[in-house]
Amino acid sequence: MPTQSKRARLCVSEAFQLSVDLGGTISGEHGIGYVKAPYMDYAIDKPTLEIMKGIKKVFDPNGILNPGKMFV
Known part of the structure; x- marks a missing residue:
């Protein structure tokens, strides 16, 4: 039986996928954030x-601008 944490992650994943499938998006006016970054491929193709x-990388070759936010 999955732990509550695993079940919650599965629920989030399914909710994000459903949002995109219905024509919505997973991002909003405040950007992606840490939680949604792993799910960007649901809404944006590779x-x-x-x-x-x-x-x-062109504008931030050293990775100092917003480190670890969306593209690590």
Whole structure:
């Protein structure tokens, strides 16, 4: 039997996927944050995420701007 923590993570994952499936998004006016970052591939395809990572690297080659937020 899964622990409450595992069940909660599964619930969050399913809720985010359902939101995207229904035409919504998982982000809002305050950005992605730590909790939603692992789920970005639900809403944004891999090539687009790679482009975003590349842009971040161009402007922040040393990873000092918002370290550990979305692209680590």
